[in-house]
Amino acid sequence: MSAQPKSGRDLHRAALAALHGAAMALAHPAAADTPTRPPVLQPETLSVVELKDRMQPHWVWINDISFNHMSDGRAYLVDADAGTMLGMISAGNGHGVVQILPDGKTVAVPATFYSRGMRGKREDVITFYAIRDLAPGAEVSIPPKRIQTIPFLNAEPLTDDGRFSLIYNFTPEQTISVVDIPARKFVGEFATPGCGAMHMTGPRQFMMQCADGSLQVGQMSEDGQITLGATSATLFRPEDPASERPVRIAPARYLFFTYAGEAVEAGVKADRPALIARWSLQGTDGAGWRPGGTQPMAYHTASGRLYVLMHKGGPNTQKEPGSEIWVYDVAKHIRLARLPLDHPASSVAISADAAPLLYTALFGSGMLDVRDPASGRVIRKIAGIGSDLTVIQPSPLAEATP
Amino acid sequence: MNRPDMNRIDRITEIMARSAARNSSRRSFFGRLGAWLTVGTVAPLLPVSRAYAAKGPQALQPQEQGDPTSCDYWRYCGIDGFLCACCGGSASSCPPGTEPSPITWVGTCRNPVDGRAYIISYNDCCGKAACGRCQCGRDEGATPTYQPSTSNDLDWCLGTQAGIAYHCSTSVVLGPAD
Numbered sequence: 001m002s003a004q005p006k007s008g009r010d011l012h013r014a015a016l017a018a019l020h021g022a023a024m025a026l027a028h029p030a031a032a033d034t035p036t037r038p039p040v041l042q043p044e045t046l047s048v049v050e051l052k053d054r055m056q057p058h059w060v061w062i063n064d065i066s067f068n069h070m071s072d073g074r075a076y077l078v079d080a081d082a083g084t085m086l087g088m089i090s091a092g093n094g095h096g097v098v099q100i101l102p103d104g105k106t107v108a109v110p111a112t113f114y115s116r117g118m119r120g121k122r123e124d125v126i127t128f129y130a131i132r133d134l135a136p137g138a139e140v141s142i143p144p145k146r147i148q149t150i151p152f153l154n155a156e157p158l159t160d161d162g163r164f165s166l167i168y169n170f171t172p173e174q175t176i177s178v179v180d181i182p183a184r185k186f187v188g189e190f191a192t193p194g195c196g197a198m199h200m201t202g203p204r205q206f207m208m209q210c211a212d213g214s215l216q217v218g219q220m221s222e223d224g225q226i227t228l229g230a231t232s233a234t235l236f237r238p239e240d241p242a243s244e245r246p247v248r249i250a251p252a253r254y255l256f257f258t259y260a261g262e263a264v265e266a267g268v269k270a271d272r273p274a275l276i277a278r279w280s281l282q283g284t285d286g287a288g289w290r291p292g293g294t295q296p297m298a299y300h301t302a303s304g305r306l307y308v309l310m311h312k313g314g315p316n317t318q319k320e321p322g323s324e325i326w327v328y329d330v331a332k333h334i335r336l337a338r339l340p341l342d343h344p345a346s347s348v349a350i351s352a353d354a355a356p357l358l359y360t361a362l363f364g365s366g367m368l369d370v371r372d373p374a375s376g377r378v379i380r381k382i383a384g385i386g387s388d389l390t391v392i393q394p395s396p397l398a399e400a401t402p
Numbered sequence: 403m404n405r406p407d408m409n410r411i412d413r414i415t416e417i418m419a420r421s422a423a424r425n426s427s428r429r430s431f432f433g434r435l436g437a438w439l440t441v442g443t444v445a446p447l448l449p450v451s452r453a454y455a456a457k458g459p460q461a462l463q464p465q466e467q468g469d470p471t472s473c474d475y476w477r478y479c480g481i482d483g484f485l486c487a488c489c490g491g492s493a494s495s496c497p498p499g500t501e502p503s504p505i506t507w508v509g510t511c512r513n514p515v516d517g518r519a520y521i522i523s524y525n526d527c528c529g530k531a532a533c534g535r536c537q538c539g540r541d542e543g544a545t546p547t548y549q550p551s552t553s554n555d556l557d558w559c560l561g562t563q564a565g566i567a568y569h570c571s572t573s574v575v576l577g578p579a580d
Contacts, residue, residue: 068532069531070531070532070568071531094557118530118531118567119564119565120565148559148568149555152547155547170550170556171560174550196548197547208548211548241546244546315542316540319539319541
């Protein structure tokens, strides 16, 4: 017969003794040696991080429109090489874009605020942030009329030299506010009846999309005054409008796309809007597929390649996220590849450098995917970036700086 | 644009103008004055203490079917937003304490019960943060922002006293489209 089983209390006591022994052994691993303890932790001084003074080629801004709490719009800055969040800007109600100055050292952020959060007095401002500290600096008051919409890049563009900021107003009267960036000064407000979105086509020139399906040129003077210029014939049919999210494929040329998937290249020649080419994104074997999302296209200037979020769907699916990225040679109007995605994406962008990274995000996911543009393969995922990601803005700089 | 399209736009314009006239101006002033006169006449005859009569959300019309808290309800064919029917309102009522947008965009949806197409006004209810319930995006006939009268990407709260705070979307029948 085996020994009497111990009582529960005995077992408990034995277990405690064993644990105590183990703990002592851990605390004094060599009881025979002189006890050595690591140096005591030193008191710390709290610091604030400063970044490099300009954006690096694989730094990228991401808009979080915060759809369920829109007074809390955010612009996240991440390092796509390291997969880390670098910092953030709180950008108020209906956050749109950050305006990255050409030297990559400053961003101007158009924003809307209310004195009591979601109510009270409305104030629209452009606030300047140095990349180095991401702290709010100078501010310029602008008319409280900024368009409130699902963000798109050319609602609030800069002139190429960074001299002027243009703000698309909608009240529902359509106007443009102009701000002199170096002077930090509001210039004026200019009516653009029937037309909106400003696609820069020259140092002081842009092209707008009009409700009747035409394009109209806007000219700027050296002191920022806008005059309306020539208008094209109707280029887009009412039943198949062009998205307000085209890509710039040359200094004075854009690739527009319609909801049904027609690519329409148009630009400005001799101060007049000009239709350059029409071709099909579907080609001969893509029937049933359409472009869609909140930022459906990205163009890489150095390689001439176009990346389009495509999904299977019919009419009225222009906001559907893409399940594949289709890659095109824009000069030849041909598709080079179809890149299936591991999960759908509603925004796509590409870095400007010679070894680019492709970025995708799905509205609602809070995640930026960093991809190899040749294969679409995910290199890394950066999670927890806000909630409702829309516009992705890569660095305008192709070269790294120390 | 061909002739049938023009007819449709004319019809939409006419219906919207009538709707605006119903909701504003002299007629509205006299309507309100009439209501006050009625109250002034009847009030002395009523008991002094009365329970406050709640003003409930407007219900479906008898010749409709469907669930207004569901995204596939027929009136929502062009909507993109949070359904007011899930937020304390209904397809044609704003939740308490919010302000209806006076201007908005319109779509055309077909009522499956009578087979007719109707012009639907997608007025936003404004002045509070997003409701966050029953998000629904169907986008039929929706256009880009530079074609605003048929764009559902715009925050239509811009015409309210409350400002641009978007809470939820309604789908109000303006009249037959055909």
